[in-house]
Amino acid sequence: MERFARLADTFFDLEVMRRAFADLLTEGLVNTIYISASAMLFGLAGGLVFALMAISRRWWIRLPARAYVDLFRGLPAILVILLVGLGLPTAGIRPFGRYTPAYAILALSIIAAAYITEILRAGIQSVEKGQMEAARSLGMTYLQAMWLVIVPQGVRRVLPPLTNEFIILTKDSSLLFVLGLSLGERELYRIGQQVASRTGNYSAVMLAGLFYLLITIPLTRLVNYMDTRMREGKPGAGEEEPLELDPSASVPGGRR
Amino acid sequence: MAPRVALRGLRKSFGNLEVLRGIDLEVAEGEVICVLGPSGSGKSTMLRCINFLEEPTAGSVEIDGIDPSAKGVNIDRLRQRVGMVFQQFNLFPHKTALANITLPLRRVKKLSRREAVEVAQARLADVGLANKANARPIQLSGGQQQRVAIARALALEPDVLLFDEVTSALDPELVKDVLDVMKRLASGGMTMVVVTHEMGFAREAADRVVFMDEGVIVEEAPPRELFERPRSQRLRDFLDQVL
Amino acid sequence: MRSVNLRLLISIVALLALALAACADEPDEPEAPDEVDEVDEDEPVDDLGLAQEGVIVVGSDIDFPPFEFIEDGEIQGFDVDLMEEIAARLGLEVEWVDTGFDALISQLAADEFDALIAAMTITEERAETIAFSDPYFEATQALVVGPDSDITGVGDLAGMSVGAQDGTTGEAYAEENFTDSTITSFPSYPAAFGALEADQIDAVLADLPAAAEQEARSDLVVTEVIDTDEVYGIGVQQDNEALLAAINDTLAEIIADGTYADIYSTWFEGDVPPRFAD
Numbered sequence: 050m051e052r053f054a055r056l057a058d059t060f061f062d063l064e065v066m067r068r069a070f071a072d073l074l075t076e077g078l079v080n081t082i083y084i085s086a087s088a089m090l091f092g093l094a095g096g097l098v099f100a101l102m103a104i105s106r107r108w109w110i111r112l113p114a115r116a117y118v119d120l121f122r123g124l125p126a127i128l129v130i131l132l133v134g135l136g137l138p139t140a141g142i143r144p145f146g147r148y149t150p151a152y153a154i155l156a157l158s159i160i161a162a163a164y165i166t167e168i169l170r171a172g173i174q175s176v177e178k179g180q181m182e183a184a185r186s187l188g189m190t191y192l193q194a195m196w197l198v199i200v201p202q203g204v205r206r207v208l209p210p211l212t213n214e215f216i217i218l219t220k221d222s223s224l225l226f227v228l229g230l231s232l233g234e235r236e237l238y239r240i241g242q243q244v245a246s247r248t249g250n251y252s253a254v255m256l257a258g259l260f261y262l263l264i265t266i267p268l269t270r271l272v273n274y275m276d277t278r279m280r281e282g283k284p285g286a287g288e289e290e291p292l293e294l295d296p297s298a299s300v301p302g303g304r305r
Numbered sequence: 306m307a308p309r310v311a312l313r314g315l316r317k318s319f320g321n322l323e324v325l326r327g328i329d330l331e332v333a334e335g336e337v338i339c340v341l342g343p344s345g346s347g348k349s350t351m352l353r354c355i356n357f358l359e360e361p362t363a364g365s366v367e368i369d370g371i372d373p374s375a376k377g378v379n380i381d382r383l384r385q386r387v388g389m390v391f392q393q394f395n396l397f398p399h400k401t402a403l404a405n406i407t408l409p410l411r412r413v414k415k416l417s418r419r420e421a422v423e424v425a426q427a428r429l430a431d432v433g434l435a436n437k438a439n440a441r442p443i444q445l446s447g448g449q450q451q452r453v454a455i456a457r458a459l460a461l462e463p464d465v466l467l468f469d470e471v472t473s474a475l476d477p478e479l480v481k482d483v484l485d486v487m488k489r490l491a492s493g494g495m496t497m498v499v500v501t502h503e504m505g506f507a508r509e510a511a512d513r514v515v516f517m518d519e520g521v522i523v524e525e526a527p528p529r530e531l532f533e534r535p536r537s538q539r540l541r542d543f544l545d546q547v548l
Numbered sequence: 549m550r551s552v553n554l555r556l557l558i559s560i561v562a563l564l565a566l567a568l569a570a571c572a573d574e575p576d577e578p579e580a581p582d583e584v585d586e587v588d589e590d591e592p593v594d595d596l597g598l599a600q601e602g603v604i605v606v607g608s609d610i611d612f613p614p615f616e617f618i619e620d621g622e623i624q625g626f627d628v629d630l631m632e633e634i635a636a637r638l639g640l641e642v643e644w645v646d647t648g649f650d651a652l653i654s655q656l657a658a659d660e661f662d663a664l665i666a667a668m669t670i671t672e673e674r675a676e677t678i679a680f681s682d683p684y685f686e687a688t689q690a691l692v693v694g695p696d697s698d699i700t701g702v703g704d705l706a707g708m709s710v711g712a713q714d715g716t717t718g719e720a721y722a723e724e725n726f727t728d729s730t731i732t733s734f735p736s737y738p739a740a741f742g743a744l745e746a747d748q749i750d751a752v753l754a755d756l757p758a759a760a761e762q763e764a765r766s767d768l769v770v771t772e773v774i775d776t777d778e779v780y781g782i783g784v785q786q787d788n789e790a791l792l793a794a795i796n797d798t799l800a801e802i803i804a805d806g807t808y809a810d811i812y813s814t815w816f817e818g819d820v821p822p823r824f825a826d
Contacts, residue, residue, distance in 0.1 A: 052658075059654045059677075135739075138746035147709065147748050149732075183395035183454075186356050187409035187461060188385035197408060201399050229711060229743050231732035242650060243733060246715025248673050249653025 062252040069244050069253035077237035078260050080150070084236060085219040085264075087154045092161025092218070093211075099162060100169035101195060114166065121163035127224045130156040134228040150234050153225045161218050168214065172207035173199055209272045209279070216265045216272075223261075237261060307370030308333050309465045309496045310355055314364035317350055324350045326520035327364070332465065332498060337491045339507035339528070340500045342517035343543060348500040351517070352467050355498065356389045369464060385413060388458030392470040394450040396442040402429065402453045403438040406460045414461065428456035432486050448479030452486055465496040472503060504547060508532060516540050596638070597788045598662050604640045605661040606631055609649035611736060613761050614815045615667040626757070626815040627665045630684060631782070633807060634798045649736075650715055653677050656783055662791065664783040667755060669717040679786045681795045683779030684808075686821045687717045690759035691772045692752045694744060699751055701772040705729045708750040711740040717778045718753040726753075737762070744768060757816055 102114035121129060133156035134149065145151035176199050184194035204211070223238030230239050241257035244250065310332040317325040324347045332338055340348045353359040354366055357373055357380055365372055368387060373380045396405050406425035410416045416424065429435050432452035442450050451471055458466055468487065472480045484506050491497060491510040501507060507514050508528045515525040518539050524531060535541045598604055608627065610616045616625040623644050635642045645661050649668075656664050657677050669687050670680045693699045699708065706728040712719035714733050722731045732749055734740035740752045741762050754762070756773060763770050782799075784792045802808050806826040813820070 055658055059657065135742050135746050135748070138748050139742075143747075149748065177393070177395075179391055179393050179395040180397065182358050183389075183391060183397070184409075185381075186358065186384065186387070186389040187457065188381055188413040189409060190381050193412055197412060198397050202397075205399065226735055227739055229732045229734040229739060229749070231709065231730045242735075243714055245654075246650030247720075249650070249657070249677050251654060 058250075060251045060255050062250055065244065065248070065250050065252035066256040069240060069256055072235075072240050073237060073253070073257055073260055076233060076235055077240045077257060078263075080230075080234060081219065081222055081236040081260070082264065084150060084154055084157065084225070085215065085222050088157035088161050088218055088222070089215050091154065091158035092165050092214075095158060095162030096165025096169050097200070099166035100173060103166060103170045104173060118163050118166050121160055122167070126157075126160050126221045127227060129160050130224055131227060132156070133159065134225075149228050149230055153222075153228055153230075157218060157221060157225075160221065161214060164214050164217075165211065168207045168210045169200075169203065172203035172205075174203075175206055176202045206279070209275045212268055212272045212275070216268050219264050220261065307367070309336070309369060310498065311367040311370070312351070312355070312364070313367070315351070315354060315361050315366065316363040317347075317354060317359055318362045323362075324520055325354070325361075328520075328522060330515065330522065330525075332496060335494045335496055337495075337497045337510055337512050338499065338515060339511040339513075340498065340515045340517060341502075341504075341507065341543070342523075346517040347520040348517050349469050352389070352469050352498060352500050355465075356387050356467055357384055358389075385461055386464040387467060388461060388463035388465070389467040389469065390451070390454050390458050390471045392473050394442070394447070394454045394474075396450050396454055396457075398442050401439050401441055402434065402445065405442070405453060406457045409457070410460055424460050425456075428460045429453070431459065432456045433482070446479055447475045448482045451475065451483050455483070455486055455490075459490075465498065466490070468497065468499040468501065470500055470502065472501070502547065504532070516543065518543070596640075596662075596791045596794055597785075598640070598791070599659070602639065602641055603643050604635050604638075604663060605643045605645060606635075607645045607647055607652050607655055607661040607664040608666040609652060610644065610646040611738070612649075612667055612758065614757055616665075626685075626811060627667060629811045629814065630802070630808075631663075631665045633802055633811065634782075634795055637798045637801065638794055649713075653783070656785060659785065662784065662788070663795070666783075667758075667780055668783060669778045670781040674783075677786070678783045679788070679792050680781030680783055681792060682799055683781055684799055684824070685780040686823070687776060687778040687780055688756040689718050689721060689753055689774040689776050690756040690770045691774065692741070692744065692754055692759045692762060692768050693750065693771050694747065695767040695769060697750065697769070697771070699771060702726070702774065705751065709748075711743055711749040711752040713737050713740055713754065716755065717776055718755065721774070721776050721778075722753045741766070741768060760817070 099114040099117055102110050103118070105111050130153065134152040137143065137152065145155075180198055180202065181194055184198040185191070189197065222236055225236060226239045226242055230236065235243070237257040237260050238254070241251075241254035244253035308331040310330070312328050312330040315325055315328040316323065328347075328351055340351070342348050350359060354361055355368075357366070365374070368383055371378060371383060373383050396402075397408065400408060403422065403425050406428060407418075407421040410421035410424055411418065414421075426435065426438060429438055432455055434449060434452055434456070437445060437449060437453070442453070445453065455471075471487075472483055475483065480503070484503060487497070487499070487506065488510050499506070499511070511528045513525060514528045514531045516523050516531065516539075523537050524535065524540050531540070532544065535544055596604075608616045610618055610623055612625070614625050615627040616623065618624075628644075632642055647655055649666060652664050652666055652668070653674055654677070655661065664678075667685070667687075668674070670683065674680070691699070691702060699705065702725070705726050709730040709732055710722050710726055711732045711734055712722050714735055719731070719733055722729070732743070734743065737752075737754055737758050740749075740754070743749050744752050745766065745768065751771075752759075753774075756770075759770050762768055782795055784795065803824055804826055808824050809820045809826060812824065819825075
């Protein structure tokens with residue numbers, strides 16, 4: 050019983066949680082969402098470019114995309130974060146001056162782009178060949194056909210793994226603490242961890258976890274909902290030719 | 306005046322498989338040509354070469370006397386002169402029927418939004434689907450989808466329209482509507498190359514019927530002559546099977 | 549962790565023994581439950597409340613030179629030498645457990661180890677959860693800057709960004725006193741010094757020994773030394789008064805006979821602070 054009491058004290062002390070609540074809500078949650086959402090946006094843009102490169106018929110266009118994906122999917126996130134957040138400025142490359150969150154976003158974007166490349170590539174390649182042919186036969190250029198016809202369909206099919214990627218990105222943003230975030234820049238985990246190192250009490254970290262769940266659980270539900278809709282082939286769920294969709298194709302390339 | 310389409314010594318191989326082995330064919334302005342032949346005879350490949358979806362291994366394809374491989378020829382521009390309708394419709398599933406048509410009008414022909422919608426509505430009316438403008442492809446029957454696809458190709462005012470087995474994927478009761486639209490186009494003076502298994506259509510609408518087998522044109526003649534007095538054994542065998 | 553498994557094993561044996569005793573329905577028979585206790589009776593150090601005879605399990609965050617760090621595969625540093633000396637005098641072997649600084653207190657409280665030594669400043673907040681020994685070190689802070697910095701002391705810090713390590717005296721001191729500066733906390737000193745070398749921050753406020761070590765091995769400079777009146781203590785579990793007393797007595801002994809000064813001069817330059825000199 051004494052162990053449980055200690056567990057409750059160390060991890061679930063309501064008083065410690067109450068004191069950390071405001072910081073977690075107004076600073077941590079805001080920054081976590083801001084950082085993850087920005088990284089997702091840039092990751093999508095980068096991922097799209099690399100995905101288009103990855104399906105090129107020319108090997109010298111494919112090669113850099115392949116290398117990029119292999120490199121940044123293969124490295125631990127924390128290493129990339131250090132490399133970008135500390136390595137770049139050390140090398141004198143300081144596009145964002147001293148604004149650490151921007152380096153953090155860049156690092157997470159680089160990682161996200163690598164995963165999103167694979168997700169989008171799978172999505173784009175799942176679009177029937179006839180769509181490209183129809184678009185070309187209507188006089189569209191390759192890039193027009195890609196942008197107006199293929200990509201919109203491909204992206205819809207991979208919305209579940211893309212959402213999944215955003216969930217993982219949100220959780221990965223907790224690794225940014227290694228860069229040192231000052232007051233006002235701290236994300237959820239950082240705030241909780243700081244309380245823990247000052248007091249030896251983990252309750253604030255647990256409360257931070259609760260805030261992560263606040264972001265991730267609705268998204269997880271959304272992924273499941275979209276998955277189900279796609280499998281059942283209801284219109285408006287993104288997939289409009291349900292009979293041709295292999296259920297396993299609805300989550301290609303994502304990380305779990 | 307140069308023929309709308311001219312194929313000269315057209316050859317196409319996929320790896321070791323030679324699908325087209327020297328095709329010569331000219332299609333004149335306003336001419337309707339039906340292409341018959343057993344599956345694997347190279348009919349569709351020939352059609353796709355006319356639209357530059359396949360690159361010839363040898364020989365040439367000319368549209369209005371223009372060779373796309375010649376210097377300074379923009380293949381995307383040239384392709385606008387050639388419309389194509391596919392067996393699987395290939396409508397854009399994320400767009401409404403109307404938007405399927407306005408998309409290339411706006412992006413390729415650079416029409417204003419208002420002009421594009423006007424043209425699209427007119428072409429939908431031509432194929433009898435004015436009331437389906439806002440339907441998504443999935444909400445349409447196969448026959449309706451195919452008619453939207455025809456309207457989409459027509460909207461770009463191509464010089465020649467290619468049909469690749471456009472009724473093969475349709476339920477039998479939906480075939481007639483599509484064929485009726487095609488017959489109307491044919492009698493309206495549209496230059497058409499139609500790969501089909503619909504002998505009735507070929508008999509009724511074609512100016513000339515081409516019979517292909519094993520990558521070459523075996524016979525070509527006006528429909529009455531070709532169907533009633535086939536000269537080669539291969540065509541006789543084919544007609545025996547399909548009629 | 550070996551110690552945990554062993555304790556788990558003992559617990560299971562004890563439970564089994566108790567269960568057996570209960571099932572046996574023979575209240576007069578004392579042997580079964582005693583089997584476990586018998587081990588304890590062999591050694592007198594039993595009263596130090598250690599889980600394992602003759603071994604004191606000590607937790608630390610072993611990435612903090614010169615107090616505790618691993619070099620050439622060996623755990624070493626000032627804290628390490630001091631703790632080994634105390635343990636030796638108590639007839640104990642030290643078993644080191646390496647963990648994160650912020651996890652130390654809760655793990656000690658959760659009986660993951662018997663004591664902790666980690667250049668940890670004695671604070672009231674921490675003393676709510678664990679007990680601290682008498683001070684064994686004066687936590688003087690040092691302001692570290694880059695080689696070409698214009699900062700000559702804490703007076704120049706207005707508008708500057710100052711780094712510190714999470715949960716350290718330096719961090720607390722900086723937040724309290726450098727109100728015109730941006731304080732950025734890092735999970736470790738290496739991370740903070742890394743950011744300083746990358747010119748992402750202007751200065752780092754660190755424990756003097758750590759700062760001196762950094763100055764010696766890089767081109768960073770200690771520009772001012774700040775006395776914060778804070779001291780380090782060895783942490784023990786709150787209910788283990790025997791161990792606390794034993795450590796305090798031994799520490800006093802070590803200071804009195806000059807051993808402390810020897811250890812101090814192994815790791816630090818300059819004079820031993822008066823309170824720790826013999």
